[in-house]
Amino acid sequence: MYVAVKGGEKAIDNAHEILEEDRRGDLELPEIGVGQISEQLGRAVDRVMTEGSVYDPELAALAVKQAQGDLVEAIFLLRAFRATLPRLAVSRTLNTGEMRIRRRISATFKDLPGGQILGPTYDYTHRLLDFGLMAEKAANEPSGETDPSDAGDQKSRDAEGPIPKVLDLLDRDGLIETFEAGAGDEAGEEEVGDLTREPLTFPAGRDLRLQNLARGDEGFLLALGYSTQRGFGNNHPFAGEIRLGEVDVEIVPEELDFPVPLGEITVTECEMITQFKGSKEQPPKFTRGYGLAFGHCERKAMAMALVDRALRTKELGEEPKAPAQDEEFVLYHSDNVESSGFVEHLKLPHYVDFQAELTLIRKLRQEHDDPGSGSEPAAERAEAGE
């Protein structure tokens, strides 16, 4: 039991003052702007939006600035701000097939309609520190204008129009699981669980699992995804398709009876495919794992897709053996605001609890050293001390 403490107001005020100084750092250096953070530390901002579960680059950049780059703290700040806003609408489902693609790759098919588009990626870089960036105007600073001469008009024409989804190719041959038709066409027609409205219950449907994973900590999901690849979950996945780009968000306003676009957002999508040996009911085929994140969060989307697939164990009639397949374990521990809250609360004064434990240990020690002095069994008292 936690017993509250009082006092320390002055010291707390002073501590916050020092924190402010610490955040600002050397006054000789110019203060960093929120715009600079969202433009130049975009991946940090994207992670805060994804796990903070609010798409708003400016707010996320502010949170990163205020939290001195502590992303979990920034996520907490964004979640807290979210709680102050009313919900005005639920969007129509995103159509990632209509994405305006900036990056799109498949590890399963070399030649595919629309091609492999690397886009902005760290893949194939040498991971050498670029000391040019240390001098603030690096010699190779991009001009902002890319040379269109080698783009080839043909190539850019190729990319016009929506680029088909890779997994649809497998779908055509019936080698991959399909989705049941009539899964509800419009927002509202289908009952979709919402973790921000009702607490998580088990067994959780795929809707709740995906929402939980989308908000989940990247590091936690990355480790779990990795564990499935290493044999804890018997997963041998392929990155069927990863795409990054912009999609429209549409809502049906209260004032109108048709959907209107309210702008576009950047998302990263990952579809993993995994071999499935089949069961009594189902023939062997490929199964899917799905990852989707705000902004450019490729590692997160991939990890999410691996864990999504692992959590489908029961549904596919596989025997759950590994941590990543245990939905209570995964879903209860994925949220970094909850986990850091519980871990970090250990910093707060626990004087009364600790005094109780101290007294208990002293009594138990006495009994241990001098058996026969106590009248109750020690175990019973140990429980009473919890």
Added chain:
Amino acid sequence: MSDDAGNRPYPKQVADRREWLGVLAKTPLGDLEQLWQTVPRKPPYEHLRQPETGLAMVRARAGGKGPQFNLGEMTVSRCVVSLSGEAVGVGYVKGRDLRQAELVAVFDAMMQGPDGEWTANSVIEPLKRAQDQRQTKTRSKAARTRVEFFTMVRGDSF
């Protein structure tokens, strides 16, 4: 946005309004203000819904086509105006800019009123052109990173 949206075309009036609202919603506040300054006869308007900021829950589908789930929320601002008691304009934009939502609503109302043609030619058209250009640029940038991978041993089985 649902998968069958393409199979069920909207009536022309609705399709047109969806298009211009989409163009307006994607326009940053600075550009909207600038265009507003160019309006020769600025119509008086009143708020039917005061500008406000809130959230929209973004829905997605597993695998892009499967069961729905809630991906996360986004900030949204909205405003509804009426132009001299006639046309009603609706503005819904992403983000927290109340003035942006208001201007989208005003231009939406103007598109439905006597100044519709002027607004279409002087506001929507140039914005749409600029957006198309930006999209083409993004697309050609992406196209420059298109690669051909060759398998080294087993040839071209795929």
